[in-house]
Amino acid sequence: MVAHMQRFFALLILLLWANQSLASMQIDSSVAPNPVFVEERFVLTISVDANADKLELDRDALLRQGLVVGATNVSRNYQIINGDSRRQTTWRTEIYARKAGTYTLPAASVDGVKGKPVTIDVRPIPKQTGPARDLFIDAELSSTTAYLGQQISYSVKLYLGEELRNGSLADPQMADAAIRNIGSDTKTTEIVDGRRYQVIQRNFAVVPEQAGSYEIIGANVKGQLVKQNSRGQLYGLPVNESAPTLTLQVKAAPENYSGHWLPSELVTLHDEWQPQNSQLTVGEPITRTITLSAIGIEDKQLPNLQIQYPATVKVYPDKAINDTYVQEDRLIAQRVESVALIPTQAGELTFPALSVSWWDTAQNRQRTAELPARTFTVIAAEGQVPLAENTRQASPAQVEQDSTWFWPFILMSILWLVTLTAAIYSYLKRSKSTPQAQIQPASAKNLSFAELEKVCTTAQPAAIQQGLQRWCLSQGWRSRRQWLASVSATNAIQIENQLTSLDKAVNQQAETWPAEPLLAAIKSSYMQTVPANETSLPPLYPTA
Incomplete structure (x- = not known):
């Protein structure tokens, strides 16, 4: 009796788990490509994130609409990512239509769970209005006007109606400008004049270096199109096509602008202090790192930071680091300046505010990025006599009595300076040796x-x-x-x-x-x- 009850509860738990899995199962249905032409094949794809067995697809409903339905292929995939397992089952069915129109493909069911219907747009085969083009190239600018030094995006699209072998795409050309490839190529399909093309898009950043009117010579593509002669033999047809020439008007800096010319969408100033204390000690070093960032320019356009430090602090600057990287098809320039600072006198120590002027290209006005002034309290080192207490006038007798300690004092001072210099050198050497660009692989397991x-x-x-x-x-x-x-x-x-x-x-x-x-x-x-x-x-x- 007990064994029967155990089997009953085990079966009940299994059924509940199965029902919960089915209830949470999502069915994704899609067709590609869409739209298509008459008698052009497309694929109906149905997938679920589970190890499913039974697909119910109403083929009769498809046939009644005049669609031709091919065989269905199934594939299963199993992955483990960060300790989590994932199963996926996918069905693919090839279909085509003999007539133009909009067709609704009925919802499919997987193991009793029903999905959603999808639609496909079937277009008539258009009549050719001109000579067929197996390849052509086009280009556009994000703006036909720009300020001196402002980034403009240049996009080139290569349309391929046939296979291209040994293809190469040359960069556009413009006098008095820096041009660089940004981002990765994208690959899509488009229908132009009733013909489907594979489209490869490549983006460039154009930064003009002189004001005036300039022509951008279009990007050029060379290669061989694969063609077939009347005897069925394949051969390569040489091609050499260029994108159209475009015109860019480059404006000089406004007359009312003052300061280093810096055209950008956004400029920020940020600083960090280490250690992060409001109280400093005479003779103990601190580090200040200032980062200047700007969007839409190159790092060579960034100004040197004009920083004024108080006379009561020793300054040991590190070499500035300039860099330019690409984010969302836009250039981002950064300048990082690090400096070691050593207070030499107790009391209040104030570092003045820092500002950088820049031109907002979106709002067409001058703006300023700022760092506020920062005040610290500097205390004397342990055992050090504060300056205010050490300024009493000594009598001739005291001077004569203390003169016997003069040379030992000079020797100790020299040794202290040598030790301090060695400590500063060691600190600066460590700060230069730390890599920051590469994330080193960790030997331990990955982290959530x-x-x-x-x-x-x-x-x-x-x-x-x-x-x-x-x-x-x-x-x-x-x-x-x-x-x-x-x-x-x-x-x-x-x-x-x-x-x-x-x-x-x-x-x-x-x-x-x-x-x-x-x-x-x-x-x-x-x-x-x-x-x-x-x-x-x-x-x-x-x-x-």
């Missing part, structure tokens, strides 16, 4: 975002940096640049500033580092999207 949040609560810089590396690898990002390329330009600047601060904290072996701003930036940028691994560039010819 929830686990990354737990690591950040420790506020330990080294642990947070290692946790970020493991989390990035779990998302498929192998480098910092690849990571930042997956978010918007503005968020990329915010995240880069936080990562720079974290790098400095690790270099200086700081005990704590606040991770809340970095976590907030990551949440707003990534938790709503699914990052994808980089894919190879599409070829310059269609594939079967």
Whole structure:
């Protein structure tokens, strides 16, 4: 009796689990390509995220609409990603129509779960109004006017009606301008004059370096189109086509603009102090890192930062780092300046405000990026006599009595200066040696975002940096640049500033580092999207 009851409850649990799985199963139905021409084949694809067996497709309903239905092929896929398993079953059916019109394909059912119907637009085969073009190329500018130094996007589209072998696409040409390829090629299909073409699009950034009217010589494509002669033999037909020439009007800087000319969509200034204390000590170094970021220009256009430091601090600047990277088909320029500062006198120490003027190309007005002034309290080092107490006038007797200690004092001072210089040199050497561009593979397992949040609560810089590396690898990002390329330009600047601060904290072996701003930036940028691994560039010819 007990055994029967155990089997009954086991069967009941299995049925409940199966019903729950079916209820949560989603059926995706799609057709491609869409639209199509009469008698052009398209594929009906039905997929579910489960290991399903039975597909119910109303073929009679398709046949009654005059559609020709081919065989159905099924494929199953099983993956394990970050410890989570995923099963997928996909059915593909080839169909074509003998007449033009809009057809509704009935909803399919999988293991009793019903999907949604899909529609396909079938168009009549158009009459050829002109000579057939097997290949042509077109181009356009994001704007026909620009300011001196402002980025303009140039997009070229290559239309292929036949297979192209040994194809090469040359860059556009313009005098007095810097032109560079941005982003990856995209591959789509379009119908032009009743013919379907494979379209390859490539984008370029054009940054004019002189004002005036300029012509942009179009991109050029060369290669061989695969053709067939009357005897069925294949041969290569040489092609050499260029995109049309376009005109760009380049405006000079406005007469009422003052300062270093910096045209941009957005300019930001950000600084980080390590250690992050409001109280400093005489003789102990601190590090200030300033990051200047601008969208839509190259790094060579960024100005040198004019920073005035108080006379009561020793300044040891590091070499500035300039870089330009691409985000959302826009150039982003950055300049990072790091400096070691050593207070030499107790009291209040104020670093003045810093500002950079720039021209807002979206609103056509001058704006200013600013860093506010910062005040610290500097205390005397342990055992050091404050300057105010050491300024009493000494009597002749005291001077004569203390003169016996003069040479030992000079010797000790020299030894102290040598030790301090060695410490500063060691610090600057460490800060230069830390790589920041590549995310090194971690030997431990990859990290989920929830686990990354737990690591950040420790506020330990080294642990947070290692946790970020493991989390990035779990998302498929192998480098910092690849990571930042997956978010918007503005968020990329915010995240880069936080990562720079974290790098400095690790270099200086700081005990704590606040991770809340970095976590907030990551949440707003990534938790709503699914990052994808980089894919190879599409070829310059269609594939079967």
